Structure formats: C-alpha cells, structure tokens
Amino acid sequence: MDLIHKVLNIVLPPITLILLLLFLPSFLFFKLISRIKRSINSEVVAGKVVLITGASSGIGEYLAYEYARRGACLALAARRQERLRAVADKARVLGSPDVIFIPTDISKVEDCERFINEAVDHFGKLDHLVNNAGIVQVDMFEDCKPISDSATLTNTNFWGSVYASHFAIPHLRKSKGRIVGISSIAGWCSVPRMSFYSASKAAITSFYETLRAEFGSDIRITIVTPGVVESEMSQGDSASKGQMDFVLAESTERCAKAIVDSACRGDRYLVEPSWARITFLIKVLCPEVVEWWLHSMIEKILCFEHLAYEYDRRGACLALVGRSKESLTQVAAMAELIVAPFLPIPRLSFYDASEAAVYSIRIRISEIGITIVIPGLIKSEMTREKILNQQVKLELKEEMRRVNFHSHDTITYLEVVFNFMLPLITGLNCLLGNDKSDGSRVHHRVCQSNCRWCMPSIIYFKYFCPDTVEWSNCLLLILTISI
Numbered sequence: 017m018d019l020i021h022k023v024l025n026i027v028l029p030p031i032t033l034i035l036l037l038l039f040l041p042s043f044l045f046f047k048l049i050s051r052i053k054r055s056i057n058s059e060v061v062a063g064k065v066v067l068i069t070g071a072s073s074g075i076g077e078y079l080a081y082e083y084a085r086r087g088a089c090l091a092l093a094a095r096r097q098e099r100l101r102a103v104a105d106k107a108r109v110l111g112s113p114d115v116i117f118i119p120t121d122i123s124k125v126e127d128c129e130r131f132i133n134e135a136v137d138h139f140g141k142l143d144h145l146v147n148n149a150g151i152v153q154v155d156m157f158e159d160c161k162p163i164s165d166s167a168t169l170t171n172t173n174f175w176g177s178v179y180a181s182h183f184a185i186p187h188l189r190k191s192k193g194r195i196v197g198i199s200s201i202a203g204w205c206s207v208p209r210m211s212f213y214s215a216s217k218a219a220i221t222s223f224y225e226t227l228r229a230e231f232g233s234d235i236r237i238t239i240v241t242p243g244v245v246e247s248e249m250s251q252g253d254s255a256s257k258g259q260m261d262f263v264l265a266e267s268t269e270r271c272a273k274a275i276v277d278s279a280c281r282g283d284r285y286l287v288e289p290s291w292a293r294i295t296f297l298i299k300v301l302c303p304e305v306v307e308w309w310l311h312s313m314i315e316k317i318l319c320f321e322h323l324a325y326e327y328d329r330r331g332a333c334l335a336l337v338g339r340s341k342e343s344l345t346q347v348a349a350m351a352e353l354i355v356a357p358f359l360p361i362p363r364l365s366f367y368d369a370s371e372a373a374v375y376s377i378r379i380r381i382s383e384i385g386i387t388i389v390i391p392g393l394i395k396s397e398m399t400r401e402k403i404l405n406q407q408v409k410l411e412l413k414e415e416m417r418r419v420n421f422h423s424h425d426t427i428t429y430l431e432v433v434f435n436f437m438l439p440l441i442t443g444l445n446c447l448l449g450n451d452k453s454d455g456s457r458v459h460h461r462v463c464q465s466n467c468r469w470c471m472p473s474i475i476y477f478k479y480f481c482p483d484t485v486e487w488s489n490c491l492l493l494i495l496t497i498s499i
C-alpha cells in the first residue's frame with residue numbers, strides 16, 4: 017500500500033496538471049455558454065418571498081432595496097428595530113408589495129426559529145434566504161481576552177447562518193428556493209488581526225459548499241465573497257483599527273445589485289468586485305508571498321506604534337493622531353504606564369481625521385512557527401466510526417477500505433504550491449530574510465506523508481473548476497448511499 021502512495025506522490029501531480037490544462041478550455045467554454053443561458057433565463061423575483069438577515073444597515077439594507085425594486089416581498093431581520101423600520105418603509109416606497117421586519121438576534125437559535133416561522137406564517141412560503149448578518153472583530157489573537165468573548169463572532173457569523181438555514185430548509189425545499197450566503201474574501205485570504213472573522217467566513221463557505229453537494233437541485237446556493245464594501249463594518253472603528261483604508265472599497269449599492277443579479281442568474285459563486293478573484297489564485301499558487309506581504313504590512317503598522325512608545329520612553333510629549341479614538345486611548349494608556357515611574361506624564365492630544373496608524377496591540381506573529389496541516393482521509397475513529405459506519409452505513413471489505421484509508425504516521429507539512437515553485441519561493445524567502453533556521457516561520461513544504469498526491473490534485477481542481485469537484489462529491493454521495 018505504501019508503494020502505491022509513493023508512486024502516486026510522484027505521478028499524480030504532473031498528471032493532474034496536464035489533465036487540467038487539457039480539460040480547462042472546454043470547461044471554460046461550457047461555463048460561458050451556461051452563464052449566457054442563465055442570464056437569459058434569469059429568475060424573476062416579483063411576488064417572491066425573500067428573507068434577509070442583517071438588513072438594518074450596509075449590504076443587507078441595500079439588498080432589501082434591490083429586491084424591493086424587483087417587486088419581491090420582504091422579511092427583514094436584525095437587532096436594531098428602528099433601523100429596520102426605516103429600511104422597511106423605504107423598501108415599500110421602492111416597490112415591494114409587502115414588507116415585514118422582525119427584530120432578531122441571529123446568534124440565538126430560538127430567535128432564528130421565531131424569525132423564520134413568523135415570516136412563513138405571514139407570507140405562506142419562502143423563496144430566498146439571504147444570510148447576510150455579520151460582525152467583525154479586529155484584534156491580534158493574543159489580545160483577545162477573555163478568549164471566550166470571541167465566541168460572539170462565531171455565534172453570529174457562522175452559527176447565525178447555520179440556524180437560519182436549518183429552519184428555512186423545509187420551506188425552501190417546497191419552493192425549490194435559494195440560499196444566498198454572504199461570506200468574505202477574508203475566508204480564503206486571511207487578514208492579520210481578523211483571525212476569528214476569517215475563520216468564521218472560511219467555515220461558512222465550506223458549510224454552504226457541503227450543503228450544495230447534499231441538496232443538488234432541490235435548493236440552490238449562491239456563495240458571495242465580497243472584497244471591501246462601504247458599510248458600517250468597513251468604515252467603523254474596528255475597520256480603522258484593521259487599516260482597511262488603503263483597500264479600494266466597492267459601493268454598497270453596486271455590491272447589492274451584483275448579488276441579486278447573481279442570485280437570480282443562479283450563480284454558484286460570486287466574487288465582488290470580480291478582480292478580487294486574483295487574490296485566491298495568488299494564495300493557492302504562492303501562499304508564502306501572501307503571508308510575507310501581510311506580515312510586513314502588520315509590522316509596518318506596529319512600527320508606528322512602537323515609534324510612539326520609543327518617543328514616550330525618552331520623555332517626549334506625544335500628540336497621537338489616528339482615526340480610531342479607542343485605539344489611541346489604548347496607546348495613551350500604555351504610554352502612561354511606560355513613563356509613569358520616571359518622567360512626568362506626557363501631554364496627549366487626539367485628532368480624529370488623519371491617516372496615521374498608531375495602535376495599542378503589539379504582538380509579532382513572526383515569533384511563533386505555525387504549521388498548517390491539511391490531511392486527506394485519515395484512518396481514525398472519526399472517519400471509521402462516524403463517517404463510514406454511522407452516516408452512510410457503508411460496509412467495505414478490509415482490503416477495499418485500505419484503498420481509501422491509508423495508514424498515516426504524521427503529516428508535518430502541507431503542499432500548496434507546485435513542486436517546481438518551491439525552490440523559487442524558498443529562495444525568495446531567504447533573500448528577504450524571512451526564513452530562519454530555527455524553524456520559527458510559517459512553513460509550507462512538501463507534505464511528508466504518503467498521501468502527498470491528493471492535496472495538489474484537490475486544490476488545483478477546486479480552484480479552476482469548483483463545479484467539477486461538487487459534481488464528483490454529489491456523485492460520490494449518490495454512489496455511497498445506493499451501495
């Protein structure tokens with residue numbers, strides 16, 4: 017068995033690449049035709065019932081207006097009742113025949129159940145569920161204290177969408193409806209200081225992809241990954257702490273229109289703005305470069321903060337300038353602590369509208385080595401007992417099982433770049449001084465285990481033709497169930 021894996025490790029990556037190159041042109045042509053067909057037969061949502069979470073501001077608010085212009089009936093959910101009322105009034109003016117709003121905290125399962133039930137009781141059906149509500153938290157991981165507070169974010173961004181989908185699914189099945197899931201580019205291009213946000217978005221994308229394979233054509237799912245969009249989230253205090261100012265922001269209205277167009281067209285994925293898709297390609301092909309860039313960006317930000325402390329240590333009077341008063345207050349508090357025993361407390365002034373980046377958090381992630389492990393199917397209690405025996409009741413002979421579940425020692429490194437690019441990337445890393453011999457960096461190396469072959473194959477196909485991966489997943493599910 018080990019020999020088979022050794023051979024596959026060598027042979028499969030180049031074969032996959034060649035197959036992909038041969039397959040890609042016809043696949044892209046097929047996709048183009050399919051998109052034209054879907055654009056022509058775009059769904060008309062007039063009179064249909066659309067539920068939108070997080071409709072009190074930002075993308076959700078503009079989604080409500082866009083659906084309203086097309087004549088859809090709306091059920092709007094969020095926590096701020098007065099904001100919802102104002103959005104509902106405007107949606108009626110824009111053309112929605114019937115709008116209700118239901119104050120809801122989607123991080124609570126009972127609220128989600130009530131919201132869906134009230135909406136279905138009122139309208140009698142449900143056609144689109146737009147899982148949009150979300151929050152952001154901008155902090156270095158080590159400063160997330162108490163750590164249990166961070167659960168609020170995952171409860172909203174991940175569990176909120178899961179709960180709403182759970183209660184909506186029986187109604188969506190009846191109407192052959194659609195789920196529109198708002199994820200984020202941060203789900204694949206992880207942004208420093210937003211570890212929980214990025215993780216929650218990666219989790220929700222993966223959740224929807226799995227549902228899509230399970231539902232097939234019964235319930236369609238459009239996964240939306242916006243870049244930076246103008247909203248309270250991207251322009252509030254948290255965002256200024258995360259330094260999103262330099263990123264080109266998309267207008268909320270244009271983003272909402274693109275989302276509704278895409279949902280009506282029946283797209284599986286939407287990246288908005290579409291140029292942002294390139295970040296995924298770069299991340300897949302050379303993750304080291306992306307991480308190096310993100311890390312140097314954060315070091316630059318931290319450098320300003322350290323500059324403040326350094327002046328502070330030398331007894332200078334400080335005028336701290338930045339957009340976020342909250343961050344400036346934290347730096348000021350820290351500055352007071354530094355000089356308090358020896359020097360008079362500096363004078364601190366705050367000015368609101370400036371580009372200066374002065375922050376209170378100063379943890380250097382470069383000092384910790386992180387190894388990312390993506391195992392394939394590993395023989396363990398989880399896979400043997402839970403996946404095989406309980407869920408799909410698949411009984412295989414031992415020899416057959418061994419084909420799928422190879423014995424596994426330890427997978428220490430992950431291969432995500434082409435083998436031939438590794439020396440180049442590693443060399444670049446050394447030149448830039450990012451590679452330390454003590455192994456204290458984030459590593460992406462050739463996977464040492466005997467299932468090395470499966471990663472590049474899955475990742476290449478998943479990026480270039482995600483539909484194919486989903487079809488094969490569906491097929492696999494049908495096959496295993498029929499066995």
Ligand SMILES: NC(=O)c1ccc[n+]([C@@H]2O[C@H](COP(=O)([O-])OP(=O)(O)OC[C@H]3O[C@@H](n4cnc5c(N)ncnc54)[C@H](OP(=O)(O)O)[C@@H]3O)[C@@H](O)[C@H]2O)c1
Nearest residue numbers: 070072073074075095096121122149150244245247248249
């Ligand atoms: N803006 C961007 O750059 C960007 C980029 C990528 C992805 N996204 C995603 O797009 C979605 C919308 O974000 P946005 O930019 O429009 O931000 P936003 O203006 O802050 O809107 C967030 C919405 O979510 C609602 N919400 C938050 N927590 C909730 C809870 N526990 N229960 C119910 N509703 C809740 C808020 O309403 P209440 O406060 O009234 O409850 C608000 O209506 C989010 O999922 C976000 O992750 C945004």
